Amino acid sequence: MSPYKMRIHVEMIPCDEAPTEKPVKADDGSVSMILSETDALSIDACEKALLETTYPILRETLATHLSDVAKKKPVSMPRRGR
Numbered sequence: 317m318s319p320y321k322m323r324i325h326v327e328m329i330p331c332d333e334a335p336t337e338k339p340v341k342a343d344d345g346s347v348s349m350i351l352s353e354t355d356a357l358s359i360d361a362c363e364k365a366l367l368e369t370t371y372p373i374l375r376e377t378l379a380t381h382l383s384d385v386a387k388k389k390p391v392s393m394p395r396r397g398r
Contacts, residue, residue, distance in 0.1 A: 320381070326366065328356070339369040347373050 335352045342348065349369045355361035 324370070326370070328362070339372065341373075345373075 331350060333350050335355070336348075336350045339347045339349045347369050349365050351361065351365055355365065
């Protein structure tokens with residue numbers, strides 16, 4: 317089995333869009349959330365938003381990866397004694 321690279325890109329950039337209450341998934345698979353200026357200055361609010369934004373996509377990516385790996389290489393089940 318070959319090694320796998322996990323790549324995560326997170327950036328926080330100023331924008332002119334209205335804040336969102338929930339993460340929004342784009343067509344390219346990226347996920348974003350827009351914070352108010354007040355929340356963007358709060359470590360607690362930023363941490364919460366980053367976790368809410370990244371956790372679902374991390375779980376989805378992991379599930380897809382494990383499903384793909386399972387399809388490529390069948391896992392042998394241990395034999396039970398009779």
